[in-house]
Each structure stands twice: as structure tokens, then as C-alpha cells.
Amino acid sequence: MKKKLTYNPEFDALTSKEQLLLDELALCINQFVETSPQLSKVPHRTRDAHATTYAVLKGKFLIDKDFEEQSVFPATMMDAVLRISNAHMKVVKGKAVPAYGFSLKLQHKGHTTANFPLVNFPLFPFNNATLFLKIFKAFNRFFYGNIVQKTSSMFSIIVGFLRTLPQILHPSFVKNLMAFIKRRNDFILSWTYHSIGVYRLGNHLVKIRLVPDPVQPVQDTDNPNVAIAEHMVQNGQFTARLFVQYAYNLNEQPVNELNREWQNSEFVPIGSLIFTSVLRKNDPQQEMLSFNPFENTEGLKPVGKIQQLRKKAYEASYNARSHPL
Numbered sequence: 001m002k003k004k005l006t007y008n009p010e011f012d013a014l015t016s017k018e019q020l021l022l023d024e025l026a027l028c029i030n031q032f033v034e035t036s037p038q039l040s041k042v043p044h045r046t047r048d049a050h051a052t053t054y055a056v057l058k059g060k061f062l063i064d065k066d067f068e069e070q071s072v073f074p075a076t077m078m079d080a081v082l083r084i085s086n087a088h089m090k091v092v093k094g095k096a097v098p099a100y101g102f103s104l105k106l107q108h109k110g111h112t113t114a115n116f117p118l119v120n121f122p123l124f125p126f127n128n129a130t131l132f133l134k135i136f137k138a139f140n141r142f143f144y145g146n147i148v149q150k151t152s153s154m155f156s157i158i159v160g161f162l163r164t165l166p167q168i169l170h171p172s173f174v175k176n177l178m179a180f181i182k183r184r185n186d187f188i189l190s191w192t193y194h195s196i197g198v199y200r201l202g203n204h205l206v207k208i209r210l211v212p213d214p215v216q217p218v219q220d221t222d223n224p225n226v227a228i229a230e231h232m233v234q235n236g237q238f239t240a241r242l243f244v245q246y247a248y249n250l251n252e253q254p255v256n257e258l259n260r261e262w263q264n265s266e267f268v269p270i271g272s273l274i275f276t277s278v279l280r281k282n283d284p285q286q287e288m289l290s291f292n293p294f295e296n297t298e299g300l301k302p303v304g305k306i307q308q309l310r311k312k313a314y315e316a317s318y319n320a321r322s323h324p325l
Contacts, residue, residue, distance in 0.1 A: 004204045005247040011198075011205075011255045012308045014129065021133040022309055026316040028140040032089070033320035035144045040091035045325070048140070048317040050085040050101045052092040054188070054224040056289065057082040057238060059275035061106050067270045072202045072299045074108045080273055081105040082238075083289060084188065084228060087119065089143060095222050098184050102193040102210055103291035104273075114300045115291040118193035118210055123176055124258035125168050129305045135160035136313075172261040187217035188224045189231055189238060196310075198247070198255050198303040199293070205247040205255060205303055209267055212240040229278065238275045243267035255304045290318050 014022070029048045032039075036046040061080040063070055070076060086092045087099035102118040126132035135157060142153035167173065183191070195208035215238075218230040232238065245267045247253035253262040292314040293302045302310070 002248045005249065005253070006203045007200050007205060007303060011303050012305065014305060014308055018129050018133065018305075018309070021130060021137070022312050025133055025137045025140070025309075026312050028137050029313055029316040030320045032140040032144050033317055034323075036090075037325065039143055042091055043325075045321045045323070046091060047321065048313065049089055050087055050103070051090055052086040052088060052096070054084045054086065055228040056279040057084070057232075057275035058277045058279065059237070059273060061242070061271055061273050063271040064269055067268075069202050069204075069270075072297075073106075074113055074297075078113060079107040080275065081107070081289065082273070082275055083291060084224070086224075089139065098186075098188075100188055100191060100193075100224075103289075104210065105289070105291055112295050114296045115293045116195060116199070116208055116210075117291050117293060118195055118208065120191040120193055121176065121180055122192075122194040122209075123173050123261065124196055124306065125164050125173065126306060127167055127257050127259060128163075129309055131160055131163055132306060133309060135164075167259040170259045173259045176261070187215060188227060189215050190217065197258050197307045199296075200299055200301050200303055201244055201246075202299045205253070206244040207262060209243045209245065210240050210273070211243065212238070232278050236276065240273045241269055242271050242273060243269050256306070258304075258306060288321070290314075292318065 032048055033045050036042075036051065037044060040046055040051060059080050059082075061078045063073055063076045065076075081104070083101075083103040085101040085103065086096050087101055088096060098120070100120045104114075104116045104118060105112060106114045126135075138153040138156035138160065141149050142157065145153060189212055191212070193210040198205050198207060200206075215231065215235075218227045218234065245262055245265050247255065247262070248265060252264050254260055292311075293307075294311045294314065302308070
């Protein structure tokens with residue numbers, strides 16, 4: 001049996017320059033969220049990303065009896081909450097680019113065990129933390145800034161993406177991008193959803209994948225809100241399987257090269273998800289839900305440089321959303 005890689009804090013280490021840029025980004029995120037009601041024309045502050053909530057489902061997570069690392073979780077059956085969203089920074093109305101998010105929360109006796117923000121694309125085009133911070137900061141300033149800030153930010157975004165091209169043109173990324181384009185019109189509940197980067201599972205390193213059980217697309221697939229609601233009415237539930245993929249060596253399963261697929265590592269099933277109820281539309285609880293993966297128990301926290309950048313971003317976004325209008 002192959003030996004699994006174990007967690008090392010060096011995977012997470014940020015430079016002083018990256019820490020400084022991260023502080024600057026947090027201020028930009030705060031400013032964006034503060035102005036988000038005007039930007040999106042909604043009566044509440046929105047998230048800095050995945051601003052559009054399509055639905056929030058509630059149900060259960062049942063761990064497979066054959067899963068070897070059950071002890072990482074506090075119980076074999078836990079409560080589960082799933083927020084289904086669009087990745088755009090502003091609230092999307094009508095047909096949107098099919099960049100979807102499944103944010104999964106697992107709880108036991110009212111306490112959060114894990115938050116897993118998942119997306120319907122398995123790779124991430126940024127390996128350079130400094131470049132990612134600069135681009136994301138420019139995106140925020142573009143939305144809330146004046147004409148001068150918008151012009152400057154657009155220039156930074158263009159330059160940043162040009163510098164990102166080598167990562168985007170990696171064969172793994174191109175292959176998955178082409179597959180994504182072919183599936184662009186698929187029903188939102190039929191996509192496979194992936195972790196952005198690596199997590200701990202106990203002391204091991206894993207990527208996470210959520211695979212829905214086969215679903216029949218409802219008639220109105222252009223409106224995810226309607227499609228999800230109709231699916232739940234017609235079927236009474238939405239079910240899926242949760243898998244992990246272990247790291248064995250950094251050459252084939254790199255932690256900080258997120259534009260590369262992991263090779264020679266099978267996905268191992270860990271449990272089933274059964275969602276049977278939907279929070280009512282416009283329920284205030286929807287927008288106050290937090291899916292910060294750094295609130296996870298120690299053995300389920302994110303790993304890697306890009307993941308560490310998200311910690312402060314989540315905190316800045318949530319803190320700004322928590323303030324009364």
C-alpha cells in the first residue's frame with residue numbers, strides 16, 4: 001500500500017509581501033461588501049464572491065461504514081446544509097455564466113465540523129499567490145471604484161490575466177476547460193463539484209469531490225432557482241456522494257500547483273448526502289450563513305498558500321455582511 005503524505009505547516013507559509021497584499025485585499029473586500037446593496041440592487045449586503053444564492057438545502061450526511069478514517073468526524077450521521085450559488089461577485093439576474101458553487105456545511109449537535117466550499121470546475125488558474133492577490137484586489141476596486149479606479153483596475157486585471165496564461169495553457173487546465181464548455185448547458189444539480197485546492201483529512205492531504213446521483217433535468221434549466229425548486233418538488237430530495245483523493249507524493253499530487261490534475265490517486269468514497277428540505281426564498285438565514293473552511297475542526301482545515309489567502313477574505317466578507325445596513 002502506498003504511503004500517504006502528511007500535513008506540514010510549510011505548505012501554508014506566506015511571505016511578508018503576500019501578507020501585506022492580503023491585508024490590502026481585506027480592506028478592498030470590506031469596501032465592496034459595504035457597497036454591494038447598491039451594486040446588486042438588493043436590500044442586504046452580499047458576499048464578495050458567489051453573491052447569488054439559488055437555493056439552500058438541508059439534510060443529512062451519512063459516513064460509509066467502510067471508510068477507514070471515520071474518527072475524523074464526530075459521528076457517522078451529521079446534519080448537512082448546502083448553499084447553491086453562482087460565482088459572480090454581483091447578484092446575477094437571468095441567464096448567467098454557469099460557474100456554480102456548492103458550499104457544504106456539516107454539523108453535529110449544533111456545532112460546525114466542516115465547511116467545504118466546492119465549485120463545478122476542478123482546477124484553479126493561479127499558482128502565484130501574489131498575482132492572485134493583485135488580480136482579486138483589482139476586481140473588487142473595479143466594481144466599487146470611481147472612473148479612475150475602474151480604469152486602473154481594468155488595466156491591472158488584463159495584465160494579471162496575461163501573466164496567468166502559462167497556468168491556463170497547462171494541458172490539464174485546457175482539457176478540463178474544454179470539457180466544461182461542452183457541458184455549459186447542463187442542469188445545475190448534475191455537475192460534479194470540487195474543492196478549490198487541498199484539505200487535511202486527519203493528518204493526510206486530500207482533494208474533495210461531490211458527485212450528485214443521476215438526476216433528470218427539469219424543463220426550465222435556464223433559471224436555476226426554478227429548476228432546483230422543481231426538482232425538489234418532483235423528487236422530494238437531492239442526493240449525492242462525497243469522495244476524497246489522497247496525496248502520496250508532491251510530483252504527482254502537488255499541493256500548491258492548483259492548475260494541475262492529480263495523477264495516480266483514486267477517489268475514495270467517504271459518505272452520502274441526502275437533502276430533503278429547502279429554506280424558503282429570501283429567508284434572512286440564507287445570507288447570514290457562513291461557510292468559512294477555517295472554522296473546520298483541526299483535522300479538516302484547508303491546506304496550501306492559496307487556501308490561506310481565502311481565510312482573511314472570508315473573515316472580511318462575513319464581518320462586513322454582519323453589520324446592520
